[in-house]
Amino acid sequence: MFELKKRRKPDPNPSINFSDDKINVLLLGNSGCGKSTLINAFLGREEAETGSGFAVTKHIEVYESPDLPFRMIDTVGFEYGLFKQYNIKKDLAKFSEDSVKKRETRKFVHVIWYCIAGTAKRIDLDALDYIKSVVKSWSGVPVILVITKSYSEVEMEENKAIAHDAVVKYNTKHPRSPLNVKAIIPVVAKEYEVRKGLIIPPTGLDVLLKTTNDLAPAAKRAADASIRKIDLKIKHDSANNSITASTVASIAVGAIPVPVPDSTILVPIQTKMIRDISKTYNQQKEAISDDVRKYILQIGATTIAGKTLVKALKQIPGIGIAASLINAAAAGAITFVSGKTAQVIFEHFYTGEWDTSTFAIDSEVEQIFKDILPDITDKLSDFLRNAADGISASDISDFFSGLLKKESD
Numbered sequence: 001m002f003e004l005k006k007r008r009k010p011d012p013n014p015s016i017n018f019s020d021d022k023i024n025v026l027l028l029g030n031s032g033c034g035k036s037t038l039i040n041a042f043l044g045r046e047e048a049e050t051g052s053g054f055a056v057t058k059h060i061e062v063y064e065s066p067d068l069p070f071r072m073i074d075t076v077g078f079e080y081g082l083f084k085q086y087n088i089k090k091d092l093a094k095f096s097e098d099s100v101k102k103r104e105t106r107k108f109v110h111v112i113w114y115c116i117a118g119t120a121k122r123i124d125l126d127a128l129d130y131i132k133s134v135v136k137s138w139s140g141v142p143v144i145l146v147i148t149k150s151y152s153e154v155e156m157e158e159n160k161a162i163a164h165d166a167v168v169k170y171n172t173k174h175p176r177s178p179l180n181v182k183a184i185i186p187v188v189a190k191e192y193e194v195r196k197g198l199i200i201p202p203t204g205l206d207v208l209l210k211t212t213n214d215l216a217p218a219a220k221r222a223a224d225a226s227i228r229k230i231d232l233k234i235k236h237d238s239a240n241n242s243i244t245a246s247t248v249a250s251i252a253v254g255a256i257p258v259p260v261p262d263s264t265i266l267v268p269i270q271t272k273m274i275r276d277i278s279k280t281y282n283q284q285k286e287a288i289s290d291d292v293r294k295y296i297l298q299i300g301a302t303t304i305a306g307k308t309l310v311k312a313l314k315q316i317p318g319i320g321i322a323a324s325l326i327n328a329a330a331a332g333a334i335t336f337v338s339g340k341t342a343q344v345i346f347e348h349f350y351t352g353e354w355d356t357s358t359f360a361i362d363s364e365v366e367q368i369f370k371d372i373l374p375d376i377t378d379k380l381s382d383f384l385r386n387a388a389d390g391i392s393a394s395d396i397s398d399f400f401s402g403l404l405k406k407e408s409d
């Protein structure tokens with residue numbers, strides 16, 4: 001929608017960078033499989049609570065140490081019982097959403113360690129599917145299957161084979177959203193006493209560390225790209241909300257019968273809208289934002305003053321709606337197009353695709369406005385032409401908000 005005629009090359013180095021120096025590993029797995037124990041092993045201290053019996057870890061928690069190249073995010077283990085699972089999903093969704101909205105780089109998920117107890121001999125990869133739907137940055141995030149409590153060498157091989165077969169089966173079943181399993185690594189996080197005099201020492205931690213480290217650069221790039229996409233969608237939707245609210249307000253104002261439709265009555269509404277949009281894209285402090293706003297208001301006012309839009313709408317054959325509603329629709333259209341123009345400009349400034357220092361405000365604002373306007377007036381004309389006689393201002397408002405809903409689907 002709203003394709004601009006003039007295409008510019010995107011900047012290969014977008015200005016937004018989300019990740020910091022460390023990557024974050026999300027640990028998932030059944031309760032009691034040893035996630036927190038594994039974390040303590042890497043930290044070199046007993047920081048995460050561990051234990052037997054009931055589920056021990058109660059909250060999502062981020063652990064780090066200056067000596068480690070990654071942070072570890074401990075989670076509540078899966079348990080049988082849907083209520084608990086629902087809570088995990090909700091908590092993870094919130095955790096992940098905050099990471100993007102609040103730029104909490106400690107919470108971005110770069111790599112997943114999906115832990116399976118070496119004694120389990122079965123593996124439920126569907127649990128990962130379930131998590132996939134809530135972890136925002138998930139799009140091909142690399143997964144390492146960590147087989148914990150791998151005390152027996154015989155079982156170790158057996159478990160690796162079980163895990164391998166499960167992944168192949170899963171990916172055959174889900175060809176469009178395969179799991180990006182990069183390695184299957186058996187570990188013993190803490191020494192294990194089989195019997196007096198027979199102690200299994202920690203193993204596999206070095207392999208897990210190196211494998212995770214090797215994945216870091218690509219994982220970081222992938223996470224950055226997907227987070228950038230999510231961030232932009234949040235901003236785009238928020239700008240759309242400002243546009244809808246202001247369009248609805250303009251329609252209400254435009255429907256008041258006055259002899260001549262006057263653009264000045266729309267100025268306060270549009271000013272606030274454009275300010276809000278510039279703020280959404282963090283552009284409110286940029287000197288250019290004031291000028292962009294002025295030019296948009298000016299071109300909007302000229303369009304109304306020219307009355308070409310009102311005339312065009314009145315000339316729709318067979319249209320039987322009141323003149324005040326035509327004015328309302330025109331007012332809505334101008335505010336809508338003004339908002340979209342602001343959104344296009346500030347969004348491109350935000351992503352770094354357009355450079356503010358070379359942006360020729362006077363000509364470009366007008367060009368973008370004029371690129372968007374015909375598409376909207378065409379759709380509006382179609383809508384009015386097909387509208388029933390009893391159409392009201394709120395139907396016109398619904399038409400405009402419907403355009404934005406279609407866009408986000």
Ligand SMILES: Nc1nc2c(ncn2[C@@H]2O[C@H](COP(=O)(O)OP(=O)(O)OP(=O)(O)O)[C@@H](O)[C@H]2O)c(=O)[nH]1
Nearest residue numbers: 032033034035036037050051055056057077189190
């Ligand atoms: N000796 C030994 N014990 C382990 C190992 N891994 C886990 N355990 C034991 O298994 C039990 C459960 O471990 P936790 O680390 O608490 O398991 P968790 O996955 O964090 O469990 P939840 O927090 O309930 O999800 C504890 O008693 C641990 O001491 C290991 O490598 N060696």
Ligand SMILES: [Mg+2]
Nearest residue numbers: 035036056057
């Ligand atoms: Mg735990």
